Amino acid sequence: MITGEIRNKIDWIWTTLWTEGNTNPLTNIEQLTYLLFIKGLDEIELRKEKEANFLGLEYKGLFSEMPADFNDLQKKHWPKMRWTQFKQLPAEEMHQVMVSTIFPFIKTLGGKEDSAFSKYMKDASFLINKPATLQKVVTSLDSIQMEERDTKGDIYEYLLSKLQTSGTNGQFRTPRHIIKMIVELMKPSPEDSIIDPAMGSAGFLVAASEYLRKYHQDLFLVQGLKEHFHNTMFYGNDMDTTMLRIGAMNMMLHGVDAPNIEYRDSLSEDNKDAEKYTLVLANPPFKGSLDYESVSNDLLKVAKTKKTELLFISLFLRILKPGGRAAVIVPDGVLFGSSNAHKAIRKEIIENNKLEGIISMPSGVFKPYAGVSTGIMIFTKTGTGGTDNVWFYDMKADGYSLDDKRMKIEANDIDDIIVRFSNLDKEKERKRTEQSFFVPVDEIREQGYDLSINKYKEIEYEELEYSSPGEIIDYIQELEDEIVIGLNELKSLISEG
Known part of the structure; x- marks a missing residue:
């Protein structure tokens, strides 16, 4: 900040x-x-x-x-x-x-x-x-x-916060520290082809390019990888030409010569992309509702729905190559919604692909734009299943107050999330009462593919010892006697006056 x-x-x-x-x-x-x-x-x-x-x-x-x-x-x-x-x-x-x-x-x-x-x-x-x-x-x-x-990034984000709006289709400006956390969770490689199909100001793409500059400096010494970085690694779509201009400038200022940025409705028939990318990083529009006629037919095969947040997940599955990964922000409703479409999309990811993790974020993360509760869904496209145990994390703090002011505070789970997700083998013995834990896929099936962390988290209640009724009555009697004595002393003082 x-x-x-x-x-x-x-x-x-x-x-x-x-x-x-x-x-x-x-x-x-x-x-x-x-x-x-x-x-x-x-x-x-x-x-x-x-x-x-x-x-x-x-x-x-x-x-x-x-x-x-x-x-x-x-x-x-x-x-x-x-x-x-x-x-x-x-x-x-x-x-x-x-x-x-x-x-x-x-x-x-x-x-x-x-x-x-x-x-x-x-x-x-x-x-x-x-x-x-x-x-x-x-x-x-x-x-x-x-x-x-x-x-520069902080100034950019602060300028964007001046919009003070979530947009007509529910777009939210994703805080930079959340973007950075997601990128560090996914660890982009020099060979990746990365897309954000709802890119806005290209925050995810910029963060991925910065990660590669920091951890893979040698890629610029290899001609093929250097060319890939500048020309064929980064892709972004948006329907707002102003944001496309801002995103293009943002990428160029961060040293990417020729990002593939397109004016495109990612959900429409015009988007023919399929099995093209190895990494999706996105915070797609929430709460949007589209007509069936304006949506690509193959997206409706997975789940017939008008909700943009579900359609985007279908899109991610289509555009990823087998073995491709996705880390996407979704509203909580995607994780536990009870409609047929909600259940169908979750079942598709769990049964036919590999769901790896769900990170539940506190509702204040997107303030001052909105108080919506969100989560991060991390999965790999396999087409053949592979989900065995799903890792859940209950994020309680992101380093900033969860009110409209979003002031910096000490409490911050981000480093812990990154370390734990990078060492999942050490998470196997964690209890459901702790902040992170595994849930076997069979249990998720039994719960109707519900991915809400509250469905599986166990709360440990402290046993409190209360005094017996007799002791409580004695204590009340003592208080009453003290009150009577005090009143009598006050009365005598008044009469003497």
Whole structure:
């Protein structure tokens, strides 16, 4: 989470945009994203130039060569393009450089016309129309230290929290620490093909790329794996072009050159993906309801339903390769809902695939957006079954208060969850009264495929010893005698007065 100082600066920027006529929250986030993007680009280039200089190597970066199609005005602006120069310009000139040169330049940064970045930047517009407002925002953004990737991510999440809405189809902005936990549970490998079919700002894809940079640095030394990382590892779909633009910029700022980001309704007939990916990381829309006609027919074969949260699980099973894994956030209703569709989807995962774990999360995790109770479902597509014992974990704290303020606190189960899931062999002797435990698949069958942790968790009650009725009566009598004595003393004091 961001510090109070940074929070105050972002709030000030937000208020500045709002009071000067920019009242659409998503538009404001988009405009600030552009500025964060060009600031981040310059920081990346400066770092690469410094490294090349240290090694005595020549470096040809984004700003090494002026584009051949620049007009006279753009050629004049070229030396002022980089943030280090741009931020020092007078208001009028800053606005002119941004609108006529920088913004057209970043719109084509994806290189190929059909790249994810170029495709969704094509229709983008820069909408901070007052030079003085732009200068205020640039100056304030420049004062925020953002060298740390986590800080950038925290600022991004805080900006998204300004939406204060769950969206028409029940989308929720997934907290970054929950995303990071899920990625660390799944441990992406350099060979994985990773998809989020409801990607939003691409949080899961960014976290997976960061995990690989941290734990598999050697992949960048192997040409085939390096090419895979930049071109064929990351996939994301969404139906909001603004979020696609934000997601594409987010991925590029985190060093993924050409992510496969598509404008697509993942649940429709237009999505033909099948057995294509090895890892699904997702927080699909909750509480949405679609017409049967708008849903791909093969998704309805598993469970005939209009509920998006169930349809997405059917989709995950279809798009995963055999042996592919999924870690997805689902509303609690998916785990224990009693409708035929709810039971059918759970039965499909348990009987025909391998359900590995259910992590029950507290209801405050998604505040301030909503107080919905959710869980994380982890499974592997096998097509032949394989579920034997399912691991359950009762998360009680995620490091933040579970109210709307979400203040940082000491209580945090995340590290424990990661360690325990990584060492499941040591979990076999755990009792049902503990925070995590195994449940055999036969017992889950007996319970109608109910995956609610409360169905299997045992509560240990402490035996309390109560005094006998006679002792209680004696104690009450003593209290009454003391009251009478006190009243008599008070009465005598009043009469003496």
